[in-house]
Amino acid sequence: MKEVWTSLVSIMGVFAFFQSILHVVLPPELWFAAAKLFHRLFRCFSTYCYFDITEMDGVNTNELYHAVQLYLSRSASMAASRLSLSRGLNSSAFTFGLANNDRLVDSFRGASATWEHAVTQRQSQTISWRPLPEEKRSFTLRIKKKDKPLLLPAYLDHIMETATEIRRRNQDRLLYTNSRGGSIESRGFPWESVPFKHPSTFDTLAMDPARKELIMADLNDFAQGKAFYEKTGRAWKRGYLLYGPPGTGKSSMIAAMANYLGYDIYDLELTEVHTNSELRKLLMKTTSKSIIVIEDIDCSVNLTNRSSKKPAPPCEPPSDLRPAGGTEDGGADDRTITLSGLLNFTDGLWSCCGSERIFVFTTNHIEKLDPALVRSGRMDMHVFMSYCSFQALKILMKNYLGWEDDEQSDELMRELAEVVDDAEITPADVSEILIKNQRRERREAAAELLEALKARVERRKERKRSLSEQVVEEEEEQEKRALESPKESTGQLMHSCNAKEDKGAEED
Ligand SMILES: Nc1ncnc2c1ncn2[C@@H]1O[C@H](COP(=O)(O)OP(=O)(O)OP(=O)(O)O)[C@@H](O)[C@H]1O
Ligand SMILES: [Mg+2]
Structure with missing residues (x-):
C-alpha cells in the first residue's frame, strides 16, 4: 500500500513539475488549453464529480452564483484564510466571500462538499448589448460521485433558501x-x-x-x-x-x-x-x-x-x-x-x-x-392598546431614564403604581414628560413624573366634578321648567336623558 501511495505522489510531483515548465514555456492560451485537458483527464479517473457555477449565465446574472456566495459567507468568515468583503445596496451588514482560488469544505446530510472560488480575466469582450464584467468568476463544487443523488438538488435548494434568508436578514427593512x-x-x-x-x-x-x-x-x-x-x-x-x-x-x-x-x-x-x-x-x-x-x-x-x-x-x-x-x-x-x-x-x-x-x-x-x-x-x-399601566410605565422609565428597580425607590414606585391607572395617560404623554426631564438625575425625573401624574388625576377629578354639577344643574333647570309648563315636560326630559348619555359617552 505504502509503495502504491509513494508512486502516486511521485507521478503527481512529476506532473506538477511538467505543468510548471509548461506554464513558463507555453503562451497563456495554450497553457489554459493544456491545463483544461489535464483536469478533464484527471476527472475521468476521479471518484469526485465537479460542478461549475459561473457568475454569468450567457449575458444573464446567475442567481445561483450569488446565492452560493452568500451561503458560503456564513462559514467563510471562520474557515477561510483570505476573504473578500462586500456590502450590498440597502444593507447594513458586511458579507464575507471566498478570495480567488480559496477553498472551503461544507457538509450537508452527512456528505461533504468542497467549494473553490476561481477568478480569471475574461479573454475577449464578446459583443453584447450589456457589457460583461472584466473578470470571470465561478464557484466549483466538488462532491463524491456516490453522494450525487443525496446532494442534488436538495443541497442546492438548501443553499438558495439559506441565501434568501441571509439576504433578508442583512438587508434593511x-x-x-x-x-x-x-x-x-x-x-x-x-x-x-x-x-x-x-x-x-x-x-x-x-x-x-x-x-x-x-x-x-x-x-x-x-x-x-x-x-x-x-x-x-x-x-x-x-x-x-x-x-x-x-x-x-x-x-x-x-x-x-x-x-x-x-x-x-x-x-x-x-x-x-x-x-x-x-x-x-x-x-x-x-x-x-x-x-x-x-x-x-x-x-x-x-x-x-x-x-x-x-x-x-x-x-x-x-x-x-x-x-x-x-x-x-x-x-x-x-x-x-x-x-x-x-x-x-x-x-x-x-x-x-x-x-x-x-x-x-x-x-x-x-x-x-x-x-x-x-x-x-x-x-x-x-x-x-390601552393607557399606560404600571408595567408599561416601568418599561418607559427604563427606556428613557435607564431606570432599574431597586429597594431605595420602593416608595416612589409604590406611589407611581397607585396613581398611574387613574391618570389615564398615554405612553406618548409619559414619553413626553420623561424626555423633558431626561437630563435630570434619575430619581428627580421620576419624582417629576409622579407629580405630573398626580396633577393629571386631580384635573380629571375636577373635570368629572364640574361635569356632574353641570348635569345636576341642567336637570334642576328642566324640572323647574317642567313644573312651569307641564305640557312640554315629556319631550324635554327625554332630551335631558340624551344630554346625559352624550356627556357620559364623551367622558368615556
Ligand atoms: N406603547 C408604547 N411604547 C413605547 N412608546 C410609545 C408607546 N406608545 C406611544 N409611544 C411613544 O409615542 C409616540 C407615538 O406613538 P404611536 O405613533 O405608536 O401611537 P399611535 O397609537 O400609533 O397613535 P395614533 O393613533 O395617533 O396613530 C411614539 O413615537 C413613541 O415614542
Ligand atoms: Mg399611529
Whole structure:
C-alpha cells in the first residue's frame, strides 16, 4: 500500500513539475488549453464529480452564483484564510466571500462538499448589448460521485433558501408607500420604498409583558407555520386589528413587529386608491414576508358593509370616492373601492396570492368599524392598546431614564403604581414628560413624573366634578321648567336623558 501511495505522489510531483515548465514555456492560451485537458483527464479517473457555477449565465446574472456566495459567507468568515468583503445596496451588514482560488469544505446530510472560488480575466469582450464584467468568476463544487443523488438538488435548494434568508436578514427593512396612487405606469411598480429604520422593538414597547409575550408567540407561530397552513389548506396570512386611543403605541407596535420578524412594511394609503382593481394591483405587487398596514381604517375611506346601501360618513371623505356598492365577491362595482374589495384580499380568493403576509389595521374608534371587518375570524387577533399601566410605565422609565428597580425607590414606585391607572395617560404623554426631564438625575425625573401624574388625576377629578354639577344643574333647570309648563315636560326630559348619555359617552 505504502509503495502504491509513494508512486502516486511521485507521478503527481512529476506532473506538477511538467505543468510548471509548461506554464513558463507555453503562451497563456495554450497553457489554459493544456491545463483544461489535464483536469478533464484527471476527472475521468476521479471518484469526485465537479460542478461549475459561473457568475454569468450567457449575458444573464446567475442567481445561483450569488446565492452560493452568500451561503458560503456564513462559514467563510471562520474557515477561510483570505476573504473578500462586500456590502450590498440597502444593507447594513458586511458579507464575507471566498478570495480567488480559496477553498472551503461544507457538509450537508452527512456528505461533504468542497467549494473553490476561481477568478480569471475574461479573454475577449464578446459583443453584447450589456457589457460583461472584466473578470470571470465561478464557484466549483466538488462532491463524491456516490453522494450525487443525496446532494442534488436538495443541497442546492438548501443553499438558495439559506441565501434568501441571509439576504433578508442583512438587508434593511423597506417601507413601501403607494403615495403615487395605484397607478403602475411608472416603472411598472406602484409602490415607492425607503429604508425602514424605525428603532421600535418589543423590548422598548411599553405594554404589559404578558400580552407582549402572547403577541410575540403568535408571530412566531405564524412565521414558522408554513407546514400548518399547507396542511390545513389555509392561506398563509394573519390579520391583526390594533385599536386604542391616539398615542398608545399602535404604529410603534407595527414597527416592532416588522423588526421582530424582519419583514418589510407596505403602508397602504387607501385614500390614494380609487377603485377595487387598483387595490388589487397594489396588493398583487406586494412581496411575501411583509406587513400590509392600513392605518386609521375608520377614517381612510367609505368602507361599509357589503349589504349596506347607505354608508356611514367617513371622518374625512375623499372627494372622488363614491358610496361603496360592491357585492359579495367584490367584483360587481370595480369603479369604487369597497370593503368587499379589501376583504377579498385579506380573506377571500385573492388572499392566497403571495404568502407569509400579515395584515394590520389600526383604528382609534373600533366602534365605528363595520361589523364585517371586526367579526370573529376576520382579523385573527384584536389588540387593545390601552393607557399606560404600571408595567408599561416601568418599561418607559427604563427606556428613557435607564431606570432599574431597586429597594431605595420602593416608595416612589409604590406611589407611581397607585396613581398611574387613574391618570389615564398615554405612553406618548409619559414619553413626553420623561424626555423633558431626561437630563435630570434619575430619581428627580421620576419624582417629576409622579407629580405630573398626580396633577393629571386631580384635573380629571375636577373635570368629572364640574361635569356632574353641570348635569345636576341642567336637570334642576328642566324640572323647574317642567313644573312651569307641564305640557312640554315629556319631550324635554327625554332630551335631558340624551344630554346625559352624550356627556357620559364623551367622558368615556
Ligand atoms: N406603547 C408604547 N411604547 C413605547 N412608546 C410609545 C408607546 N406608545 C406611544 N409611544 C411613544 O409615542 C409616540 C407615538 O406613538 P404611536 O405613533 O405608536 O401611537 P399611535 O397609537 O400609533 O397613535 P395614533 O393613533 O395617533 O396613530 C411614539 O413615537 C413613541 O415614542
Ligand atoms: Mg399611529
